[in-house]
Amino acid sequence: MKSIQYISVIVFLIISTGIYAQSGKTAAADKAFRNHKYHKAIDTYKKIESKLKNEEDQNYVIFQLAECYRLINDTRRAESQYKRAIRVEYQKIDSLILLHYANVLKENEKYEEALEQYQAYQQYNPTDRRAEAGIRSCATALEWVASPTNHQIHLLKTINSRGSDFAPSYMGESYATLAFTSTRALATGKQKDDWTAQEFSDLFISRVDRKGKWSTPVLLDNKEEETHNYDVINTIANEGTPFFTKNFTKIYFTRCPNFKKEVSGCQIYTSTRVTNTWSKPKQLDFTGDTMNVYGHPALTNDELTIIFSAERKGGQGGRDLWMATRTSADGSFGNIINLGPEVNTPGDEVFPFLRNDTALYFSSDGHIGMGGLDIMKANKEGKSWTNVRNLKYPVNSSKDDFSMIFHPEKEKGFFASNRKGSRNDDIYSFYYPVIELFLNGTVKDKQNDTLIRDIKVKLTGMNGISSAVLTNKEGKYEFGKNKIAIEQEYLLTLSNNDYFTLKDTISTIGLASSKDFINDYELEPIPETPIVLPDILYDLGKWDLKPQYQDSLNGLIKTLEDNETLIIELGAHTDSRDTEESNDILSQRRARSVVDYLIIRGIDPERLVAKGYGERQARKLDKNIYRAGYDFLKEMVLDENFIGALPSNEVKEAAHALNRRTEFRVIGRDFVPKNKPRTTLNRDLYNSNNRIMPFEFHADSGYVQADSYLNGVKVLFTLKEESKPLIGLRQALRLYNKGLIERKDFIGNPEEVLAEGTIQNHAIFILKELSIANKVIKNVEIEVDNRLDFNFVIGTSTLFRFGVFTIDNESKELIFK
Template identity: 45%
Template sequence: AKGKWTKVIKVDEEEVINTAANEGNPFFNSRFNVMYFTRCATVPKKTNTCRIYSSKRTGRNFSEPIPVDIAVDSIYSIGQPTLSSDELMIFFSSDMPNGKGGRDLWMATRKRKTDGFGRPINLGDSINTAGDELFPFLRYDTVLYFASNGRVGLGGLDIFKAYFRTDEEGRKYFTQPVNMGVPLNSTSDDFGIVFHPEAEEEGFFASNRQRGRGGDDIYSFIVEPVIFTLEGIVKDESTLQPITGALVEMKVSDGSQHKSNTSERGRYFFNQNQVKPNRNFELTVSKEGYFTTTGSISTIGMESSKDLVLDFILQPIPRKPIILPEILYDLSKWDLKPQYQDSLQGLITILEKNPNLIIELAAHTDARDTEEHNDTLSQKRAQSVVDYLVRRGIDPDRLVAKGYGERVPRVITRDITKAGYTFKAGTRLTESFIDSLPNREVKEAAHQLNRRTEFTIIGTNFKPKPKPQGQQVAPKIEIVTTTPKNSVTYTLSAKKNRMLIPASIDTYSLEFLYEPSTRYISISMDAALDLLKQNIISKNDFHGNPEEIISEGQIKRGAVLTLPSLRIGKKIIYDIDVMVEPKQDEKLILNNEVLLRFGAFTINEETREIIFE
């Protein structure tokens, strides 16, 4: 019946375990198939000692016990064994010399379960006293329970516990023992505590306290369960925003493993069945596009329930700017030089890592020779680059190739020094400009700068189309026979009939509202948060202390940030300061001052185009 014990029976009927000697203090390994116990001889008129034995269990039967091989002289008593879960570490009580008092606790180790244990080590002053330390019990490999009459307590033998830990240099040590207090301890002797292997918060101990049934009685106890949970928030170090879908992996010191994915608010959670008492926890947090990070936490030594918190900050892997290489050619040549094949390898890598990009290849010549010759030459130059990219596995549908001949002189975007002359940023290499240069060598350098193939990102939404296996059709090379205009088509807003102009900030596409005379240029909070989440901007792009400006899903109204770039059509400008406006409907509002940074322009209201010179 529930709550009642069955009749007591012997461990074995064959008396393999029980003999004329005294047997006691059994300890079973974690698989319950090996029993370690103490056997004390009782030979009359002899000095009798105790030894530790082991016996293998098969069903209800036990094998013939054999002495556990411990490097201890047989004239000393050793007993009351407890072992680590891997059975490579044993603790016991002994009266060996060089101890601290009467009977001390000792520890010995071995490399394999088939090996004998080495010479024992006294547990030292942290555990042992001038009195007796007896009946050790190791729990979770991290908590040592034992009885002592050499410490301040309630009675004779009291039950204590100490935590078994490892320092930063890998050395084992015990914390200061703690008296288990009442009701486990009493004014009498209390000792021999063990825990139920399955009901973790239940166990037994012996005591000769008053109102017992004999000398030493066995008592049971139930410890109020200690409940732990673990949660935290994973944030982006650069943007301070929560990261959705990060993988949090937890390895527990008992060998178990658990996983959790962060929610939309960046939260992960492990429940009480995963976060158990007296365990160490190692956590690893990973997310594509971020450096993996780790952390640890422990419930060892915690005696009351607690909701643990461990937050993580992930550092984004730096987004390498998409630097588009230039290809230069010898006069009247279209073959790729080896050094520019290396440049194209960089472009191939970019295209492979960003499979949504669409690239325009624009081939140009200098102004020497006839237009017809230069048109053919630019077409061949574009074709040589396209052929190379397609051979290297780039989908031809991602390539828009155009030959411009001599019609589009190069505009220098950064200072370039060639032949001892510095071509300043903003310079257009027209025939009249080249004719004005100081000498033939500098003029030839300018002509070479005009002979190029340029690469421009014109789309970020490529989706591959199914093709017959093995079929790759190179794109047709378009010859542009008129000077191309740099223009974009705008739409009109529904509310106030104002201009909405397509643009992009890095790979983030949007339409901005053109307000020619507005004093402030501004960005909506939603757009700014999108840029943060896509790592196009970071906390460092905000003016002031980002900790005071950025919070979860919020940016302080009026905060100023610097956009790294803004592209309209083929034009691009850098470092645009904008103010965050939370209540703004439009993603971005720009004035005439900013638009003029792209160069002079005209507006064709009939075709709804903005045309840049």
Template identity: 40%
Template sequence: MKQIRLAVFSLIIIVLSGCGSAKHGREALLSQDIGEYYKAIEKYKKARKKEKDRTKRIEYAYNIAECYRAIGQYDYAAQNYKFAIRLGYPAPEALLHYANMLRITQKFEEATETYRTYLDSVPGDTRALEGIEAMRKTQEWVANPTRHIINPIKEINKTGSDFAPVFVGGRDNEIIFTSSRKSSTGKKESMITGQAYTDLFRATFSVQRQKWEEPKLLDQNLIINTGDEEGAATLNSTGEQMIFTRCRYDKAQAMGAELYSTSQSRGSWSDPIKVQVIGDSLTAAHPALSPDGSMLYFVSDKPGGQGGKDIWRAPAEGGTFGKAVNLGAAINTEGDEMFPFVRDNDELYFASNGHIGMGGFDIFKAIEDENGVWKVENMGSPMNSSADDFGIAFVTGENKGMFSSNRKGSRGDDIYSFLVPPKIYQVEGEIFDKETNSKLDGATVRIIGTDGTNLKMRAQNGKFKMKLKPETEYIFAAYKDGFLRDKAAANTIGLDDSRDFRFEMYLTPTDAPIKVDNINYEFGSWELLESSKVALDTLVQILVFNPTITIELMAHTDHVGSDQFNFDLSQKRAQSVVDYLIEKGINPDRLVAKGYGETWPKTITRKMANQYDFLKRNDELTEEFILKLTPAQQEIATAINRRTEFRVLSTDFIEKFDAEPEK
């Protein structure tokens, strides 16, 4: 983000060794030390232009890069790091920072090469290894975006910086946010960002116009907004109490950031009172009240943290707050963690440039378990980008809200809306004739769900479509006269995202024998091989799913051997299949075993003709036909004739159950 956020936060002091002899160099170093990065850049540029000493010019170039990095102008930072490195800046740290800027601006190949060069000088450096991992994760997040829909709020965003929105009373029709727009009361130019001082503004949504009205200063009486900088606020659940950040200045010198509390009555705000959560000489900013008001989260660089700016929290004690506690290493890093927000389900959201992310600052979600252990998760794309993303807020009870970003297309720090649409589940099925592979019109689909759904629908042109309910299992059964049924299933239980279920169902016509694949016997025997039972279990399922059909099990042999031997063998093989099906619980009244020996040669189907180029559809594999083939083709043809099939004899079987015996 364009580091206007720094103007409503404590100024980080970056201590650098050495001091230039020229006036501009000394002034630039002083400005950088106290966090006036914008002013420092201008001074360094003047100093570099006049400086003749090569060593100092290299140092100025590096310091300019550091200042650009601090205010989030990563392209300019990259250019100046590159310049300093080319001139011979001695510390390898420049390579690491340059690689980070290349990564943030998504120049991944060059960034990878630069990280590796740095690792040659500083083997195993965790920061470089995490930078490489961040590139891998970034590409993964972009390739697998979340369901968030984001849009800039054009009516609110102006030239300058608009950021850190909070919803008044948790409702979606009114926000308070921070802005450096021209209508702010702070007319001075920030030494940190070069922009005007920030103020708090209010915007309301017009239901009639279906757009946001022109934002106005939160406080026309200038009780909240002053000649100093105000911003980064939080509200209690009713919107009547507000805690906000104020960065005071004395003769243009920053005095640090502080938290102030005020309350609203009949549209007027009370005089702000300083909130004592840390010592007077320390800084605090970016407040966030928990939904029940029992805890105040805030950001500070006070001693006892993990490094940089950390998130702390302090319990409410009457009208004050108790001892602040650092959220620990799971949340806070050596980098900066800022802009906390606590959702009404107690999830913590914050921005960080220390955790592995996509750009400068990313938004993270953190959940604390009953043992006080935090689980932190990057919100991924599109919520995060290669730029700075921060300052999120949710509407109470809903999966939507706003956040801040200076991503591509922004005019500085802009406010974006986000919405996670409701999860939608739907199924789309196609029904085919298994023999012809063409769509089957006029089939009926029965749908049964664990939520009590029990309905029928007619497939039109071989297709059907319907919406499904969450947390439900469904079975779809397709059937049509003259065909065996087929089924499919869909399950929405535990799904985090919307999903479209698509499947194909194949109904087998019953006007011709149906081959059962992979039924094999011992050579010259009717004993079923163990491997055949898997295929026969499929046949059991067909009979269970089609409870009104009776079938004839048909066993066939090839022409090798005597007619009588082949007939007897095929009959026994058919009976073996019937016996197996009976063992599996199929009513014997539904089964007829019939051996045909070699008397019923196979007629080639369209599917088989596509499989074997020497066969055509409707070819009959008689002995005479087979003997005209090559030896290799004869072997295939005789194997085709050795088969087990079934054909449907009737479709009106009704299972009869024995009456309960009298006692």
């Protein structure tokens, strides 16, 4: 990508004094190389290559030719020369050659060969994160091509030229005018840039008409006679990367001056529109003297913060993104701050763009990518930029993709790329098709299959936004396209005073096209008669609720949590084989033990009434039940006369067991929910439901950590918001050695993945079951990460598969709604 070469690095002029003179046969070529005159250096190195007798000098020239071709972005020739240099083991002199070779192989879409070189470089430099990023990118690039995003990309043929065209920017309130950087023949500077062998760059504009046709680009501002005095925007120097303020009355841009017999850097300038002309550009104070290298300005809407690219001390390496702030739009910027290691890498981060001041788009060759520069996105959290992610294919390619901008109100914009199909750095348009989502369905009575009207259907997103509708007389409900957004998890709640509340979850995460969700539901009416709970058995004459039967109450707990206004009576019944007085006491205590357990589980005690009925209410069956070889039919009443007439003692015992029961019935529907009190009673019992599960903060990172079960084995998981499921090598081997994951579970060739008694880094296997918060999901794809600092890591997208949740930092609880 030639654009970055003359916009964000020093442009050296030809200086006749010979300050870089060096003895030896390579001196002239080396001088051209140091002065970034790579085309001249290539010609000179090639002329002397065959004349060199010393093997060390010959190898040096091979390496220098590879570097020259890489720096002019001729990756095909660079690959050939790097291959020659590695054949003579030049990596023993400078191991960085392996990284450069891997990068050009990746740009040439030779991912398997690139992977070998990244791994070789990692052996020399195990702490350099660029090696690990390169290794991971070789696999992810192929995945992204196989599963492209829904972005639609189009080359702007009428705007682009044979030169480099890049760094577009909207210019004008109608957003019908585009300003951009170009090295086309019409540029005012007539000299050739020694690095790029192209014209010096200028700012051009083009306008699109109502039919979508772009006009022939013209220079942004100036008259021919003014191009040498630097009082205008376009001069004989390099100008590029325009940024316009929100009202389009001020421009910020990069200029790399072309002063005679001086070494020049690049600085950021600003100019104000006055009627139909632009004022004399002023250099921003913080960019310092002409030796400094600053460029690619992007400002917040209030013009109080600027983000730009520069190579400065205190950075992460290469060109980093930096920021500075000021107190007024006309004031001077203060201290310069690096955006930090989450954004910046040892590679280059360039071409920032701010969208609504909350999203930062930029290009990087240091993050995991497809090759060359890839376009990234980061989100603002507080004062920091975090959650950096690649925009993937087709926005990104194996070549350079950069300088993305967005229309302020629509999912469309422009960026530049030198991908296949481009003549040079060319401008492309993009748009993301509007995804329209609908949700509709019907609601029926589960008992009589009739459609129900006036059911409240509430839709609540994980972003906190909710909306509600009532079913009509035909039992139908509908949420239109403006109510449902992409990349969201929704909780759907159906409620009515005559029915038990029903809850469901709907996910739009990962949807790439429009969808009509059709969800029909059946609601259970609230009966007037008691509802028998699943079997809760007690020891003879005892009333303690045994742990193995506590799970029988989970359904009731969920019902009470979903129906927060209900008040219920818990009724316990005994059989008739004791005195009435003893059975009354025993049943009351048993009812009380159930109520106490529900209170421990967080149910408000004011919603619960314990009632012991002893033997006084024989059970009337509401369904057929088969026990002890006997059919107990619906409507049978299990009183003493009925039981006495049964054919055997075994059948009689079964009837007595059916009489021993715990029931609940709704006795009120007007409870006003209030904050649940925290209790310290039996903490383990309190959390046995696992819909409210405790967590701890990791001491060093502050990440949330809680229990999970991988194929039944308890493993502590760590929650990282954007992470895919990752597992450490030791933990993966533990599962494998116990037979909980098998060879057939791994994706790819098991002989390679499981070679030499270990598991290959970045191997992927399918976990049959992952359990969190008492819910199980199946067939989870997990990647082995040999450098992972934790046993098991998941992101929020995975955790949402277990239900919509909130994190209560005060009580350290994950609450699944």
